[in-house]
Amino acid sequence: MTFRPQTIQIFLPSGDPRGIRVAEITTRIVQAIDVPRSRISEFLEMRESERLSLYILVGEADDGSGNLAYIGQSGDLRKRLAAHNNEKDFWQRALVLSTRTESLTQTHALFLENLLIQEAKNAGRYRTDNCNGGTRPHAPAPLAADCLEIFDTGRTLVASLGVPLFERLGNRESVEKAQALLFCKRSNTAASGYYTDEGFVVLRGSIGKAEIGKGFQSHSFARLRDELLQQKKISIQDGVLVFDQDVLFTSPSGASAVVCGTACNGWLDWKDQRGITLHELKRKDEIDQAARILRAAA
Structure with missing residues (x-):
């Protein structure tokens, strides 16, 4: 992967640097929102929780076997995160990927969910808690290109927030x-x-x-x-x-x-x-x- 200089803006909705953080590259529409588990109810009151989004739950496995991640997508993010808060124990943070223009479609979300799961597995830094690799839908070339660009921006934002989930160690x-x-x-x-x-x-x-x-x-x-x-x-x-x-x-x-x-x-x-x-x-x-x-x- 070739790196280039970029400017990332981080917004603190509550003013607390330990709370919710919203990261974006200033010239792009993709946002990554870092939500501590203790602030889930606060996030669910934000308008951003209403968007069709990708999300990543990260934490440590209960058996001490290392970092664990669960990757999903939902058009009803409030209901899905509330369910995960009740049902999944391992995670401490949720990272939500969406666009400021609310331009993601269900096809985008399914394509990206599959891509994120595969890239996380290929990087090998975290074990994935997903039972399967997601379903990659047929996507016309322009939509697939959009998804790859969204992923490229998203991986940079997620790594900048301290979760290098998609960054390979090299070979x-x-x-x-x-x-x-x-x-x-x-x-x-x-x-x-x-x-x-x-x-x-x-x-x-x-x-x-x-x-x-x-x-x-x-x-x-x-x-x-x-x-x-x-x-x-x-x-x-x-x-x-x-x-x-x-x-x-x-x-x-x-x-x-x-x-x-x-x-x-x-x-x-x-x-x-x-x-x-x-x-x-x-x-x-x-x-x-x-x-x-x-x-x-x-």
């Missing part, structure tokens, strides 16, 4: 092409990954240690490792730890700790194919540049 081919692949090759490990704006991604197929050190058992990264095992993102196979899917960590050290089964410094453990550490690749130049700026300003 080995694109990372290798950019020559950004990094490796952690301690004893009995063979892991690869790459550094991103969100943290560090360890790629599917990476190998780590099945056993963890005694001093590591009470560490927060050991608890993270247990959570990933429970979520089936990693597994123990033939005496080694295997990454069954790409896994995003908030820090390079968390990534290397799970791989190595001990507390360690990921900035030094992750190295490119020339043996240059992540610290030298990313932090050293930035630290040196900041020092130069401070000296020049003194």
Whole structure:
């Protein structure tokens, strides 16, 4: 996906930044409304709740297996959200996608519901609570093009509101092409990954240690490792730890700790194919540049 500069406006109907937030790209008609579950009754009094809309319920699975999302569409959003509020326990936020011009038709909504479900599954960041993939209706080319443009705007707005539901972590081919692949090759490990704006991604197929050190058992990264095992993102196979899917960590050290089964410094453990550490690749130049700026300003 190619990114370009964009301006997003966020409106706070109640003035509370923790309450309902309405986001839109200033030159487009699509809106994303972020509704905390505790504010559902407040949203149902807003005119926006009367529109034919797509909606996404997000939260954490009750069994601790990670982020969960339910995607739907409705011409009677008030009734549907009220029902979900009574029947579904996992969700904490509802994100509502609609247009300011109220130009969505039922065909738009069905097409987009199917597209959102498939794109969420392809991204793999959240498990979807939908029993099926929705029904994609036959759509003439102009309507399909409208839906793709609505989705493109909607995914940007949803991610900007803190829910990167449709954003893929990337793949080995694109990372290798950019020559950004990094490796952690301690004893009995063979892991690869790459550094991103969100943290560090360890790629599917990476190998780590099945056993963890005694001093590591009470560490927060050991608890993270247990959570990933429970979520089936990693597994123990033939005496080694295997990454069954790409896994995003908030820090390079968390990534290397799970791989190595001990507390360690990921900035030094992750190295490119020339043996240059992540610290030298990313932090050293930035630290040196900041020092130069401070000296020049003194």
